[in-house]
Amino acid sequence: MTHNNSDNNLYKHLLKTAQPKAIAFELPDEQQILSYHQLNHVVDQYARVLLQFQLPEQSRILVQLEKNITTIYIYLAVIKLGYTLIPINPSYGHTEIQYFIEDAEPALFICTDAVAKQFNQIVKNYNGALYTPEQPVTLVVDNPINIETKSVDVDAIAVIIYTSGTTGKSKGAMLTHANFIAQLIDLKHAWKINEQDVLIHALPIFHVHGLALNLFLGLYSGATIKLFKRFDCDEVVPHFQKATIFMGVPTMYNRLINSPSFNRTAVGSIRLFLSGSAPLSIQTFETFYTCTGGYEILERYGMSETLITLANPYEGHRRIGTVGIPLPSININLIDPTGTPINFLAGQPSNIGELVCKGKTVMKGYWKKQDISFDENGWFKTGDLAMWDEKGYIKIVGRIKEMIISGGYKVYPQEVEHVILSFESHHIEEVAVFGVPDTDLGERVIAALVCNATEKPNFEDIKCFLKGKLAGYKIPKHFFWINELPKNAMGKVQRNVLYSSYCL
Ligand code: MCA
Ligand code: AMP
Numbered sequence: 004m005t006h007n008n009s010d011n012n013l014y015k016h017l018l019k020t021a022q023p024k025a026i027a028f029e030l031p032d033e034q035q036i037l038s039y040h041q042l043n044h045v046v047d048q049y050a051r052v053l054l055q056f057q058l059p060e061q062s063r064i065l066v067q068l069e070k071n072i073t074t075i076y077i078y079l080a081v082i083k084l085g086y087t088l089i090p091i092n093p094s095y096g097h098t099e100i101q102y103f104i105e106d107a108e109p110a111l112f113i114c115t116d117a118v119a120k121q122f123n124q125i126v127k128n129y130n131g132a133l134y135t136p137e138q139p140v141t142l143v144v145d146n147p148i149n150i151e152t153k154s155v156d157v158d159a160i161a162v163i164i165y166t167s168g169t170t171g172k173s174k175g176a177m178l179t180h181a182n183f184i185a186q187l188i189d190l191k192h193a194w195k196i197n198e199q200d201v202l203i204h205a206l207p208i209f210h211v212h213g214l215a216l217n218l219f220l221g222l223y224s225g226a227t228i229k230l231f232k233r234f235d236c237d238e239v240v241p242h243f244q245k246a247t248i249f250m251g252v253p254t255m256y257n258r259l260i261n262s263p264s265f266n267r268t269a270v271g272s273i274r275l276f277l278s279g280s281a282p283l284s285i286q287t288f289e290t291f292y293t294c295t296g297g298y299e300i301l302e303r304y305g306m307s308e309t310l311i312t313l314a315n316p317y318e319g320h321r322r323i324g325t326v327g328i329p330l331p332s333i334n335i336n337l338i339d340p341t342g343t344p345i346n347f348l349a350g351q352p353s354n355i356g357e358l359v360c361k362g363k364t365v366m367k368g369y370w371k372k373q374d375i376s377f378d379e380n381g382w383f384k385t386g387d388l389a390m391w392d393e394k395g396y397i398k399i400v401g402r403i404k405e406m407i408i409s410g411g412y413k414v415y416p417q418e419v420e421h422v423i424l425s426f427e428s429h430h431i432e433e434v435a436v437f438g439v440p441d442t443d444l445g446e447r448v449i450a451a452l453v454c455n456a457t458e459k460p461n462f463e464d465i466k467c468f469l470k471g472k473l474a475g476y477k478i479p480k481h482f483f484w485i486n487e488l489p490k491n492a493m494g495k496v497q498r499n500v501l502y503s504s505y506c507l
């Protein structure tokens with residue numbers, strides 16, 4: 004059932020709690036503050052710019068911009084106008100941009116000047132418009148324009164997040180206005196976020212973590228967001244003195260505990276440290292607890308396709324090494340390889356199964372792709388392996404999907420292998436990309452290469468070749484030669500064998 008109404012629009016929800024004069028953003032780099040009232044007006048000015056393109060309703064708008072307040076205005080203007088926002092990583096290279104344009108077929112691509120200048124060399128067959136917000140729109144406070152929030156259907160797509168998905172190439176997870184609204188209601192309540200809160204924002208804004216949680220949840224709660232371009236311990240930690248919530252990936256916590264000045268005093272007024280996007284090791288949790296004099300990081304779990312689904316309790320007992328229990332809008336199940344549910348039995352840890360979920364925050368589906376990740380009963384299959392612990396909390400214990408998690412970013416081996424093989428193809432015969440443990444990043448990307456020629460290419464040349472084509476985090480940190488790749492009877496590369504021999 005659809006219901007067309009501007010109250011369905013996520014933007015309305017984002018701005019409904021705050022007092023107009025309350026501070027929406029603090030921008031430490033620019034030493035500026037911005038009230039909710041000003042935020043709405045600048046968003047309207049960007050909305051007016053977008054309207055000049057006269058795009059059809061519900062157009063997809065691909066945005067590849069650096070993290071800053073202007074990018075946030077643009078994101079919000081897109082949503083306010085009922086278009087679909089597709090935010091992508093500004094460090095994506097040519098190969099990646101070409102893919103997103105082809106797959107998303109946006110009506111408008113908003114990018115930096117640098118990308119726009121090379122656009123015709125990078126992208127073939129694009130019929131949409133191009134916009135570069137070189138000159139930030141100046142704030143007109145005296146004579147503001149008001150742009151109506153667009154009415155949308157309950158299940159209209161607000162955002163498409165490209166994610167490695169559970170199999171194959173990057174896919175666009177279609178997230179509806181209703182998905183986000185359900186998530187915001189759950190999390191505001193779970194973590195008791197309100198107008199008094201000040202959130203540190205040091206995450207990228209093109210992923211669910213930095214977008215739906217750190218940004219949308221902050222605004223929806225009427226709180227203040229201290230916006231940083233990136234995470235740098237020395238820059239961010241002093242702001243803990245006047246902030247209440249920090250959201251980070253485990254790598255950020257590793258860096259905090261390794262920073263000599265990080266201690267109980269440095270925690271300042273933070274009341275809640277949240278972690279997600281990658282497994283938080285027990286060691287990181289315990290070291291953080293010790294060096295802060297008793298702060299327990301609250302670990303939660305989610306996916307681009309489902310938003311956040313499980314979390315340790317805010318007030319109850321946080322169980323170390325687990326990702327907690329389902330949020331109110333979500334049902335979860337564990338299933339064995341035959342599809343049979345693995346039930347929780349009080350007092351004993353369960354067998355391991357694939358985590359599946361269903362509920363209000365689960366995406367509508369993948370853009371243009373068959374919904375291969377849903378089973379016949381509509382459960383979304385996460386590709387993560389999990390078990391119930393003896394108290395009924397979920398422990399993530401591994402992955403079925405071949406995905407590496409490096410500093411919270413996801414790397415799909417096949418994508419990197421494909422680009423490596425396009426390097427002077429007569430030189431590199433085979434390649435296998437895999438992840439190995441890393442104390443800072445959790446996992447780091449490694450490549451094993453086969454080349455039988457006597458003169459082998461130089462690893463630095465391969466790295467340079469990859470640099471313009473792939474985002475930096477996907478580029479292997481280490482390469483090595485191997486005579487042949489280990490394969491199973493089906494001819495499939497055994498990454499686990501490579502992993503074991505590399506880690507010995
Ligand atoms: C940067 N580099 C990396 C990574 N990040 N290499 C491997 N893994 C990484 N994660 C490389 C750059 O390409 C560059 O290489 C060099 O490191 C320095 O770059 P810089 O930007 O200075 O890196 P950094 O500041 O040290 O970044 C580390 C970081 C960052 C802060 C941990 O990776 C980060 O913000 N990660 C968060 C990812 C995230 O938000 N994931 C959420 C998705 P070179 O010098 O060679 O060019 S998951 C999600 O949304 C779900 C729903 C969930 O559950 O949350
Ligand atoms: P993404 O594809 O970027 O949305 O990332 C989703 C994936 O991140 C999940 O399928 C998990 O593999 C991983 N993930 C997120 N949170 C956690 C967590 N707390 N512990 C372990 N893995 C996590």
